[in-house]
Structure formats: structure tokens, C-alpha cells
Amino acid sequence: MSTNPSWNEHSVVEYAKSLDAIDPLRRFRDEFVIDDPDLIYLDGNSLGRLPNRTMKRMEEAVRDQWGGRLVRGWGEHWIDLPNRLGAKIAQLIGAQSDEVLVCDSTSVNFYKLIMAALEVQSEKSEILTDDANFPSDIYLLQGCAKQLSQRLKIVPQAEVASSLGLETAIVTLSHTSFKSGYIHPMQELTAKAHEVGALMLWDLSHSVGAMPIDLNGSNVDLAVGCTYKYLNGGPGAPAFLYVRRDLQEKLLNPIWGWFGQKDPFGFSLDYRPADGIQRFMAGTPNILSMIAIESGVDLLLEAGMDRIREKSVSQTEFLIQLWDNFLRKYGVALNSPTDSVYRGSHVSFGHPQAFQVDQALIEEMKVIPDFRQPDNIRFGVTPLSTSFEDLAQAVLRMSAVFEQGIYQKYPEQANGVT
Numbered sequence: 001m002s003t004n005p006s007w008n009e010h011s012v013v014e015y016a017k018s019l020d021a022i023d024p025l026r027r028f029r030d031e032f033v034i035d036d037p038d039l040i041y042l043d044g045n046s047l048g049r050l051p052n053r054t055m056k057r058m059e060e061a062v063r064d065q066w067g068g069r070l071v072r073g074w075g076e077h078w079i080d081l082p083n084r085l086g087a088k089i090a091q092l093i094g095a096q097s098d099e100v101l102v103c104d105s106t107s108v109n110f111y112k113l114i115m116a117a118l119e120v121q122s123e124k125s126e127i128l129t130d131d132a133n134f135p136s137d138i139y140l141l142q143g144c145a146k147q148l149s150q151r152l153k154i155v156p157q158a159e160v161a162s163s164l165g166l167e168t169a170i171v172t173l174s175h176t177s178f179k180s181g182y183i184h185p186m187q188e189l190t191a192k193a194h195e196v197g198a199l200m201l202w203d204l205s206h207s208v209g210a211m212p213i214d215l216n217g218s219n220v221d222l223a224v225g226c227t228y229k230y231l232n233g234g235p236g237a238p239a240f241l242y243v244r245r246d247l248q249e250k251l252l253n254p255i256w257g258w259f260g261q262k263d264p265f266g267f268s269l270d271y272r273p274a275d276g277i278q279r280f281m282a283g284t285p286n287i288l289s290m291i292a293i294e295s296g297v298d299l300l301l302e303a304g305m306d307r308i309r310e311k312s313v314s315q316t317e318f319l320i321q322l323w324d325n326f327l328r329k330y331g332v333a334l335n336s337p338t339d340s341v342y343r344g345s346h347v348s349f350g351h352p353q354a355f356q357v358d359q360a361l362i363e364e365m366k367v368i369p370d371f372r373q374p375d376n377i378r379f380g381v382t383p384l385s386t387s388f389e390d391l392a393q394a395v396l397r398m399s400a401v402f403e404q405g406i407y408q409k410y411p412e413q414a415n416g417v418t
């Protein structure tokens with residue numbers, strides 16, 4: 001792609017269509033429910049679209065499995081779903097099939113793994129994270145630190161490596177930052193954490209399904225991630241956790257539930273942790289929500305993460321060129337890295353009136369991005385369903401919001417779900 005091309009409104013749409021025409025992943029768009037073709041959805045990094053196959057699968061699961069098989073469904077379909085789905089997600093993140101489990105929420109899994117890690121690192125005194133981490137992760141760390149009398153050190157993004165010390169028990173970071181889309185160098189930081197004897201936990205919520213990840217290749221200890229973002233698992237879908245195989249027997253789940261017990265149906269009154277990854281289960285899995293996850297993961301596996309990343313990079317690159325041509329003149333800043341090596345699959349645009357612009361796009365322009373405090377409008381690219389034409393049209397509509405002053409009638413303050 002040329003740098004700084006000069007486009008007008010017509011030529012840029014034609015150019016975008018020519019990119020769509022040669023896109024090898026083009027056919028995957030038809031795999032998703034797209035009710036209104038004129039609505040441009042750029043929030044798949046927050047809630048992924050619904051795959052057509054998932055609708056069919058859910059209907060069968062509810063009618064035939066729950067309705068028809070009743071409690072027999074456990075043995076026939078459901079009991080090993082957390083492992084079976086975990087094994088599929090393992091293929092997306094460079095892990096072994098017995099190192100990943102689907103269960104609970106990201107926040108709960110994060111708590112389980114942080115507490116488990118701190119227990120074996122009890123001679124050390126500090127938890128290290130950065131201030132670009134997701135607030136839920138930070139809150140959980142504050143709670144864990146209080147519970148175990150550890151110190152929580154929150155440093156600027158660029159100072160993680162230099163803040164490591166022999167006192168560091170665990171380092172935890174969001175691999176891709178939810179605001180800027182910055183990607184931390186996983187292998188390098190994991191190796192540095194190991195040099196001082198710290199364990200490393202990566203939150204993959206904004207990375208999984210958007211780019212290839214190599215947990216084993218980077219010798220990562222622990223990881224968690226969401227399935228309702230780029231994996232298209234549906235609102236509130238259960239999350240996953242990863243524990244490297246050699247650590248599984250050394251760590252204990254702080255939540256001693258019966259599904260993590262060695263023999264749940266032995267109904268013994270004493271807790272004995274199950275072998276392997278199984279011990280990180282807590283209670284009965286959310287079967288219906290779990291069933292909704294599989295088709296989205298299958299689509300990613302079919303498309304291949306390398307091809308998805310390739311398209312994602314050319315789409316975020318295109319968005320930045322569009323910004324340069326059509327948005328910069330209105331005082332819109334680029335809040336994401338310019339180097340694609342360090343950029344995930346969303347681009348954040350900064351503007352003092354970002355919240356108003358976001359509302360105008362949603363209410364009047366049929367574009368759905370999202371707003372993140374204090375001044376970010378995020379355009380999320382989900383390569384299986386986002387077209388280049390979507391991106392060109394969204395940016396043109398955003399420039400119209402500025403040109404015609406449409407944003408001015410919206411309130412300046414955000415409240416509620418954004």
C-alpha cells in the first residue's frame with residue numbers, strides 16, 4: 001500500500017472495493033448474521049458478531065439436548081465441554097490441548113491464577129503490572145494484594161521491564177491494551193520476568209482471535225482471556241484459562257469446588273485436587289453459553305490465524321491512511337501505535353469531543369464504534385466480517401459528523417454502558 005495517498009470520497013470507496021474483491025477471507029462475512037448491511041459494526045473487539053452456525057447449534061442444543069435428553073445430556077454431550085473447547089482454543093494460542101480450560105469469567109479465572117501463583121511465590125513480596133491494564137484486572141490485583149499482604153506496583157507501560165526485581169512474585173499484563181491497542185512483546189517480557197524468578201500471567205482478552213499467539217513458544221506460565229470479543233462467543237460467554245503443563249501439579253485453585261475435585265461424583269467430604277488442568281474448574285459449567293462458543297472458534301481455525309492477522313494489519317493500516325486523509329484536519333489524533341508490529345486489531349482515535357462524536361455516529365450515522373475514557377473512539381477490526389468498504393464508509397461518515405457539526409447536540413458526559 002502506498003503511503004499518504006490522496007483520495008476523495010468517491011475514489012476511496014472504489015479503492016476499498018478493489019481491496020475487498022481480492023480479499024482471500026471475503027467469504028467468511030456470509031458466516032455471520034448481518035441484519036442491516038448499511039450498519040457498520042466496528043465493536044467486534046467488545047462483543048463479536050453472531051455466527052449463523054451458532055444460531056442453529058443453540059437451537060439444537062436447547063431443543064434436542066436439554067429438552068430431549070434432560071440430565072442424560074451431561075454424560076452424552078456436556079461433561080467434557082470445558083476441556084474440548086479448551087483444546088480448540090489451545091490451537092489459537094500456541095498451547096497444548098490439556099493446558100487450556102473454558103470456565104467462569106475472565107475476572108474469576110484471573111483471580112484463581114493470581115492467587116494460585118502467589119501462594120507458590122510466597123517468599124516474594126510484589127505484584128507488578130502496568131497502568132494500561134484493564135481495570136478489572138487491576139481491581140482484582142488490589143484485592144489479592146490485600147488478601148495476601150503483597151505490594152502491588154503499577155508502573156507506566158514502558159517501565160515494566162525496568163521495574164522487575166528479585167522481590168517480584170508475578171508480572172501480569174494485558175497483551176493488547178484495551179485503549180490504545182498497543183501489543184506488549186510477549187516473549188521478551190516473559191523471559192525477563194523469568195530471569196528474576198517471577199511468574200508471568202498474560203491477559204489475552206484483546207488478542208485471542210485477532211492475531212497468532214505462541215504461549216508455549218514464549219514459555220508463558222499462565223494466561224486468561226475472553227471468548228465474547230474476537231472469538232464471537234456471545235454476551236457473557238465463559239472465559240478460558242491456560243496453565244503450562246509443568247505448573248499444573250504445583251498450583252492450587254483457591255476456589256475448592258466439586259468440579260475441580262479428583263472425583264466429583266464420589267461425593268467424598270474431603271477436597272482432593274483433580275489432576276492436571278481440571279483442578280482449575282470450580283462449579284458446574286455454564287453449558288448453554290459454552291455451546292455458543294464453538295462455532296466462532298471453528299471459523300477462526302478454518303480461516304487460519306496468520307491470514308486473519310495479515311488482513312487485520314492491512315485493515316488497521318488502511319484506517320490510519322483514512323485518518324490521515326479525512327480526519328486529521330478536524331483535530332483527531334491517532335492514539336494507537338503507528339508500527340503495526342505493536343498494534344492490535346483496533347485503532348483508537350483521540351478527540352476532546354470523542355464521546356459526542358461516538359454518540360452521533362451510533363445515533364445518526366449507522367456506525368457502531370465505542371468510546372473509552374477519556375478521549376478514545378475505538379474502531380475495532382474483525383477481519384472475518386469487516387470489509388475495507390466498511391472502514392472507508394465509517395471514516396467518511398465520521399468526517400461528516402465533524403463537517404456538519406452533528407456531534408454538538410449530544411451530551412459531553414458519558415454515563416452507563418459505552
Ligand SMILES: *Cc1c(COP(=O)(O)O)cnc(C)c1O
Binds near residue numbers: 106203204
Ligand atoms: C474484556 C476484558 C476483561 C473482561 O473480564 P470479564 O470477567 O469478562 O468481565 C478482562 N480483562 C481484559 C484485559 C479485558 O479486555
